[in-house]
Amino acid sequence: MRFYLILISLLLSACSTLPPAFKDSHITKISYAKVSADIESYKNTSVRWGGVIADVKNDENFSWMEVIFYPLDYYGRPRIDKPSEGRFIIKSSEFLDPKNYAKDREIIAVGVIEGKTEHIISPQSSGLPLIKATAIHLWPINYRNNYYGHCRFCYFMQLFW
Template structure:
């Protein structure tokens, strides 16, 4: 019996698709607003932030992604229905393809607060927090997926797809009123 329980635990932990740095926040989860008020105090602090990609710039030795910051859910996904907190930039020594990391994609990153960087938005120069990247996760877009309804969220009326609810009623019809 213990062997079956151990096997189940191993299989369930293998199903997690998030990197551990994304799924588990740092011991002290430093918020964006705290860090942006005093960047020198929190230099080299581990952070887990997320938001929506605004811009990708590839330089000779690094790639920079500018992100519009949003608060995170308990799973680490950006809560884009909340007000945004500002912008930050992540730096990676690897090439990050703008075709993969495209604008308006939700992303969660983990890294170390490396200081600040100046970025020009329109004609205004902003001093933004800079993170040296440890891990990142791009979130899938469910807005046009009929399995998740027309509102981009899971439609609980039909039950879990593959657990019986989707087999008894077509999932692309709206619920009766």
């Protein structure tokens, strides 16, 4: 019996959906509306936000990504069925390849709020919340488009056929 409990706990721990950086206890749950209303008072606050990529721009030292904000579900995936609350900018010291980080891809990022942006990507991007990313996770494309949506058990059956 003890063996089965250990085996089940190991199998369930392998089903984690996000890397450990996204489960940090120091991440503050702050709504986008609160931050966008008063960005300066939330400077240096760690957040975990997600959404859909609108645009990516690479400079010599940084990559900039404009993201359409959506609230996250329990698994950390953007809830694109809910209305968008606005946009924010992700600043990354890593090169973000526009082919991989393409428009309309779902993303989640952990980082620190640095303040407001100033005309980085497009003229409309000034005044948006700026997050300096410590971790970025790009969600797979085929997750939402599986044709087993009506039968979640059927989706996993294909693995054993």
